[in-house]
Amino acid sequence: MATHTNRGDRVATDRRTAILEGAARLIARRGVRGLRVEELAAEAGVSAALIYYHFKDRAGILLRTLEFIGDRAERYTAERCDGSTPDRHRRELEQSFLLELQDLPEVRENSIAWGELRASAVFDPALRGDLAQAGAAWAHEVAGLLGAVLPVASATALAESAERLTALLEGLSMRWLSGVLSLEHAQELIVEAIAVETGRPSEGEN
Amino acid sequence: MATHTNRGDRVATDRRTAILEGAARLIARRGVRGLRVEELAAEAGVSAALIYYHFKDRAGILLRTLEFIGDRAERYTAERCDGSTPDRHRRELEQSFLLELQDLPEVRENSIAWGELRASAVFDPALRGDLAQAGAAWAHEVAGLLGAVLPVASATALAESAERLTALLEGLSMRWLSGVLSLEHAQELIVEAIAVETGRPSEGEN
DNA sequence: GTCTATACAAGGATAGAC
DNA sequence: GTCTATCCTTGTATAGAC
Secondary structure (H helix, E strand, O other): OOOOOOHHHHHHHHHHHHHHHHHHHHHHHHOOOOOOHHHHHHHHOOOHHHHHHHHOOHHHHHHHHHHHHHHHHHHHHOOOOOOOOOOHHHHHHHHHHHOOOOOOHHHHHHHHHHHHHHHHHOOOHHHHHHHHHHHHHHHHHHHHHHHHHOOOOOHHHHHHHHHHHHHHHHHHHHHHHOOOOOHHHHHHHHHHHHHHHOOOOOOOOO | OOOOOOHHHHHHHHHHHHHHHHHHHHHHHHOOOOOOHHHHHHHHOOOHHHHHHHHOOHHHHHHHHHHHHHHHHHHHHOOOOOOOOOOHHHHHHHHHHHOOOOOOHHHHHHHHHHHHHHHHHOOOHHHHHHHHHHHHHHHHHHHHHHHHHOOOOOHHHHHHHHHHHHHHHHHHHHHHHOOOOOHHHHHHHHHHHHHHHOOOOOOOOO
């Protein structure tokens, strides 16, 4: 369709991105339900009309923003630091979870947005596609890491372990974000859960 | 203050309860954020003005409803069927979790409301008190049940196990409610998690 | 305590100029 | 593509009669 790319298009794309970044920030601050188009316009430094021009309506904004956040998450999720030390694999597994439990703006934004997406999907089936897809990809990745730690485990056992660990992380993340659980404690709990799931209760366990 | 209780008070109390029940249903259907006072009025068969008369404002409705739901949850949570069969205690523990994973209107309502409360608390610190209190009580109860299964475990180990299991249940519950995980699978996963946490990997595990 | 009627505000969305 | 101005729906909350 687009036979050429002029400066106007570049500017437009930049504005689009600015809007999405602003939306991510605002969702982290006020939630999906608390996102106001006017406010987003101010945050992104554009007019409200422009947002409608680019994203059709409020639902469009939400959908694109959640996609945007999903893509962005792959950046800090994609930590490949191979090597073959003995329990190197376990560390890698732990890392992949601990990366989601950090008090960094981007991580918070992504976690909050994910929680919001999950909660909204309870009432809005339109969101379930994204949710299921991203969730499955994540679980699959975790199952792979688990497989490296437990080479003898069956594929289904690995898949179920992965489901439990990812579901647990979501639960812990929500407790952290809702101010009921400290970040440090959440980190300890997930690490210990990994230990339990991989059959290595660490010191102090029963 | 109230020196007597006449028929008018009885009716008023009934209406109050009807409103709270309606609110619970509506929250389960549309979420906390989707709760509309007019709609609630219709659902409860009263006028909107009456709701404001009884609950002051929208926030008041929410707070009372969440209390109401919390109290109601104790009913089906309070299953005491003692006896001292060998792994009687484990069954009791499993039951206490499986009670939260049933496709009954009341259970759904409570689970959804709980998820909404959790999600709302991320942006509204006013809700964190209720959340922390109810969560702590639940975790404590679970720790007790765990203690019966693992008499030799330390108190902290039990508390941490309880935290992991309750957080996992919340995560699984959200996945079920958001239509990404079947109820049966959620039940299997929590039962298996209990097995793993109590150190008895069931058949098929690695 | 409970209702009807209504004021009032906020927010989503569009029109039309540039 | 982008803005300013504006419309209009929806939803919270109150006034005042009964």
